[in-house]
Amino acid sequence: xxxxxxxxxxxxxxxxxxxxxxxxxxxxxxxxxxxxxxxxxxxxxxxxxxxxxxxxxxxxxxxxxxxxxxxxxxxxxxxxxxxxxxxxxxxxxxxxxxxxxxxxxxxxxxxxxxxxxxxxxxxxxxxxxxxxxxxxxxxxxxxxxx
Amino acid sequence: xxxxxxxxxxxxxxxxxxxxxxxxxxxxxxxxxxxxxxxxxxxxxxxxxxxxxxxxxxxxxxxxxxxxxxxxxxxxxxxxxxxxxxxxxxxxxxxxxxxxxxxxxxxxxxxxxxxxxxxxxxxxxxxxxxxxxxxxxxxxxxxxxxxxxxxxxxxxxxxxxxxxxxxxxxxxxxxxxxxxxxxxxxxxxxxxxxxxxxxxxxxxxxxxxxxxxxxxxxxxxxxxxxxxxxxxxxxxxxxxxxxxxxxxxxxxxxxxxxxxxxxxxxxxxxxxxxxxxxxxxxxxxxxxxxxxxxxxxxxxxxxxxxxxxxxxxxxxxxxxxxxxxxxxxxxxxxxxxxxxxxxxxxxxxxxxxxxxxxxxxxxxxxxxxxxxxxxxxxxxxxxxxxxxxxxxxxxxxxxxxxxxxxxxxxxxxxxxxxxxxxxxxxxxxxxxxxxxxxxxxxxxxxxxxxxxxxxxxxxxxxxxxxxxxxxxxxxxxxxxxxxxxxxxxxxxxxxxxxxxxxxxxxxxxxxxxxxxxxxxxxxxxxxxxxxxxxxxxxxxxxxxxxxxxxxxxxxxxxxxxxxxxxxxxxxxxxxxxxxxxxxxxxxxxxxxxxxxxxxxxxxxxxxxxxxxxxxxxxxxxxxxxxxxxxxxxxxxxxxxxxxxxxxxxxxxxxxxxxxxxxxxxxxxxxxxxxxxxxxxxxxxxxxxxxxxxxxxxxxxxxxxxxxxxxxxxxxxxxxx
Numbered sequence: 001x002x003x004x005x006x007x008x009x010x011x012x013x014x015x016x017x018x019x020x021x022x023x024x025x026x027x028x029x030x031x032x033x034x035x036x037x038x039x040x041x042x043x044x045x046x047x048x049x050x051x052x053x054x055x056x057x058x059x060x061x062x063x064x065x066x067x068x069x070x071x072x073x074x075x076x077x078x079x080x081x082x083x084x085x086x087x088x089x090x091x092x093x094x095x096x097x098x099x100x101x102x103x104x105x106x107x108x109x110x111x112x113x114x115x116x117x118x119x120x121x122x123x124x125x126x127x128x129x130x131x132x133x134x135x136x137x138x139x140x141x142x143x144x145x146x
Numbered sequence: 147x148x149x150x151x152x153x154x155x156x157x158x159x160x161x162x163x164x165x166x167x168x169x170x171x172x173x174x175x176x177x178x179x180x181x182x183x184x185x186x187x188x189x190x191x192x193x194x195x196x197x198x199x200x201x202x203x204x205x206x207x208x209x210x211x212x213x214x215x216x217x218x219x220x221x222x223x224x225x226x227x228x229x230x231x232x233x234x235x236x237x238x239x240x241x242x243x244x245x246x247x248x249x250x251x252x253x254x255x256x257x258x259x260x261x262x263x264x265x266x267x268x269x270x271x272x273x274x275x276x277x278x279x280x281x282x283x284x285x286x287x288x289x290x291x292x293x294x295x296x297x298x299x300x301x302x303x304x305x306x307x308x309x310x311x312x313x314x315x316x317x318x319x320x321x322x323x324x325x326x327x328x329x330x331x332x333x334x335x336x337x338x339x340x341x342x343x344x345x346x347x348x349x350x351x352x353x354x355x356x357x358x359x360x361x362x363x364x365x366x367x368x369x370x371x372x373x374x375x376x377x378x379x380x381x382x383x384x385x386x387x388x389x390x391x392x393x394x395x396x397x398x399x400x401x402x403x404x405x406x407x408x409x410x411x412x413x414x415x416x417x418x419x420x421x422x423x424x425x426x427x428x429x430x431x432x433x434x435x436x437x438x439x440x441x442x443x444x445x446x447x448x449x450x451x452x453x454x455x456x457x458x459x460x461x462x463x464x465x466x467x468x469x470x471x472x473x474x475x476x477x478x479x480x481x482x483x484x485x486x487x488x489x490x491x492x493x494x495x496x497x498x499x500x501x502x503x504x505x506x507x508x509x510x511x512x513x514x515x516x517x518x519x520x521x522x523x524x525x526x527x528x529x530x531x532x533x534x535x536x537x538x539x540x541x542x543x544x545x546x547x548x549x550x551x552x553x554x555x556x557x558x559x560x561x562x563x564x565x566x567x568x569x570x571x572x573x574x575x576x577x578x579x580x581x582x583x584x585x586x587x588x589x590x591x592x593x594x595x596x597x598x599x600x601x602x603x604x605x606x607x608x609x610x611x612x613x614x615x616x617x618x619x620x621x622x623x624x625x626x627x628x629x630x631x632x633x634x635x636x637x638x639x640x641x642x643x644x645x646x647x648x649x650x651x652x653x654x655x656x657x658x659x660x661x662x663x664x665x666x667x668x669x670x671x672x673x674x675x676x677x678x679x680x681x682x683x684x685x686x687x688x689x690x691x692x693x694x695x696x697x698x699x700x701x702x703x704x705x706x707x708x709x710x711x712x713x714x715x716x717x718x719x720x721x722x723x724x725x726x727x728x729x730x731x732x733x734x735x736x737x738x739x740x741x742x743x744x745x746x747x748x749x750x751x752x753x754x755x756x757x758x759x760x761x762x763x764x765x766x767x768x769x770x771x772x773x774x775x776x777x778x779x780x781x782x783x784x785x786x787x788x789x790x791x792x793x794x795x796x797x798x799x800x801x802x803x804x805x806x807x808x809x810x811x812x813x814x815x816x817x818x819x820x821x822x823x824x825x826x827x828x829x830x831x832x833x834x835x836x837x838x839x840x841x842x843x844x845x846x847x848x849x850x851x852x853x854x855x856x857x858x859x860x861x862x863x864x865x866x
Contacts, residue, residue, distance in 0.1 A: 033509060037516055041528035061529055076670050098380040101308060101752045
């Protein structure tokens with residue numbers, strides 16, 4: 001019955017049905033997309049917030065500065081500590097994967113981590129160094145601003 | 147010199163304000179002399195901004211550190227080539243580049259339509275000058291490229307070593323040309339809506355600019371990917387970084403527009419859709435600039451402070467509100483003349499391609515701006531990673547490649563079974579053969595790659611068939627030789643066959659993406675001299691260390707001070723394949739506090755990767771040497787204590803010798819990626835196809851000449 005009914009339907013009604021089907025499909029797909037984005041996202045936290053809130057097994061994106069004297073190469077991995085920009089709590093991160101060129105002590109980094117015991121394990125290749133040009137100090141001398 | 151630049155900016159703003167007033171008055175009253183004057187003010191703007199840009203470029207080349215931007219992003223040790231490119235590495239310089247390119251492209255567009263569509267062009271002039279005024283105001287009130295320091299510092303900070311890569315010269319201007327060109331269709335689209343002249347004229351006028359925007363943006367994106375692959379030291383070409391995404395979004399909607407405009411030209415359909423795409427593309431281009439320049443999202447590219455956020459948000463808000471108002475209020479004029487006859491027709495496939503492209507754009511938009519969206523809804527900033535992007539973009543990309551093979555061969559209006567059999571036999575067969583070969587080769591576990599290879603084979607089949615049939619028909623009609631017939635075929639219909647070549651290039655590019663992402667072997671390994679490791683089927687051995695002091699000019703001329711690396715032997719099954727020498731360059735930090743030796747290597751360290759690129763695979767290597775061993779650090783600290791300021795380099799020599807004598811273990815990154823080169827080859831094919839399509843056709847040139855002579859004759863008659 002279905003096919004004959006469809007063929008016999010008048011064209012404007014057909015178009016309406018088609019439009020409704022297409023729109024519902026779009027809405028359905030968009031909802032799936034939106035739902036997964038909220039469930040798959042890693043919250044961005046500072047080290048201090050992370051210590052307070054972290055649950056084991058969940059990913060977090062932590063932003064902070066690399067603590068001076070904390071960087072160590074362990075086998076194929078890299079261990080370092082990250083602290084809030086203003087200092088304060090530092091958390092130890094065990095990281096493997098690509099290390100961006102600008103990475104160094106004192107610089108601001110973003111890394112995705114999971115809590116494992118007292119340590120935080122960095123997700124492979126998730127380390128980003130903020131572009132240093134953003135944090136450049138102004139050159140000495142009197143600035144004559146236009 | 148700075149004074150000249152400083153005068154240029156307010157002058158340019160005045161020109162913009164005058165031009166906007168004159169054009170709008172001309173358009174509303176129909177007084178041609180005013181709209182003409184408005185158009186000429188765009189030319190004047192181009193001249194003034196050329197002078198301003200010239201002043202800044204000259205300041206960079208002359209090491210005029212009185213200019214703050216020069217002191218911040220250039221130095222005497224920065225090689226000349228990179229000093230010339232450093233202009234657009236700063237916030238201020240890139241705003242000037244934007245405004246300058248906008249004025250140049252706008253002048254060209256308005257010059258080409260100077261005798262047509264006067265009312266539409268007048269509104270477009272006002273809108274383009276509005277963008278110009280916006281960027282010039284930003285420079286005047288927020289980030290002046292011509293602000294100076296007195297007395298001038300003796301030396302500048304230097305260009306960020308990561309940016310010292312040859313494409314730095316061409317990647318930003320390409321990208322910015324793409325962005326600014328995107329605003330031209332937007333201006334004409336809005337102009338057509340404002341003037342209530344939504345016929346095919348405005349589409350015809352901006353078609354070539356939309357294509358040019360698409361092409362420049364595409365080249366810019368590809369050069370960026372290439373830079374990422376060969377300079378950033380992570381070995382990837384795409385990371386779903388916010389700034390990459392920002393440039394991809396207008397490119398996707400632009401691609402959609404280039405297809406759907408054909409339906410409007412041929413069948414008078416999709417008018418609302420087309421004008422919406424044009425407005426969205428222009429707005430996304432502005433948003434892209436905003437994203438790069440505001441530093442609102444975390445990105446490796448976060449260049450600027452947050453100062454430019456508010457003005458950009460206001461501009462984007464105005465653009466979106468104006469777009470929606472114009473489309474809604476003019477919707478009666480934008481009615482389609484025809485309806486979609488069948489879901490099996492070229493129109494429907496084009497529509498499908500549009501939906502896929504817009505869906506891709508939506509996915510990327512959502513993912514890119516998710517940190518802001520999440521903060522607005524949940525109060526915490528959160529971001530989605532590459533796996534989330536991949537989950538949606540991979541199936542959409544597959545669909546897109548498949549549609550790019552179906553589109554060229556399916557019939558307009560309604561495809562019949564006979565038509566389908568005639569046109570789809572060859573493409574389907576080539577996809578099937580590919581599938582069988584791949585399954586026989588035992589790669590069944592990589593479903594995405596297999597599907598992509600089959601889709602690409604389908605495209606190859608359908609495009610080759612089109613070329614073959616066209617050439618055969620010409621040979622039969624004109625009796626031409628094969629190459630002559632082929633060239634004649636393409637020349638007769640550049641847009642169509644250029645487009646086919648683009649499709650082919652995209653398929654090739656995606657083959658490279660699929661192969662390199664699915665069959666890649668990557669190894670991170672710490673090796674001492676003599677040590678070796680396996681990467682896929684290859685064996686890499688650390689033969690010997692290298693260390694050179696490169697005070698002025700290192701091997702790759704980027705201005706590093708010290709270069710430490712390794713010679714690696716790559717072999718496969720015992721047979722030598724290549725000798726590679728990756729290194730890391732150390733740069734002067736310019737900070738005396740680090741000591742006479744310490745500052746020489748205290749700046750940023752940058753990987754100089756080394757790879758053996760081939761048609762079938764790339765072997766890619768990078769090194770992160772360890773210079774923090776006690777022995778090496780002792781040399782630095784002794785040097786700091788004992789050497790005078792200008793002889794620090796002596797200690798670097800000692801350090802290099804010590805490193806060669808007792809090389810510590812170094813961290814290596816090895817990647818073997820198959821078919822990566824096809825990404826770049828595919829890109830070049832796309833570029834070639836794009837150029838074929840955009841080149842003026844002989845018939846168009848002839849038409850223009852004929853029109854001009856007719857106009858002259860008419861003029862003569864009128865005078866007689």
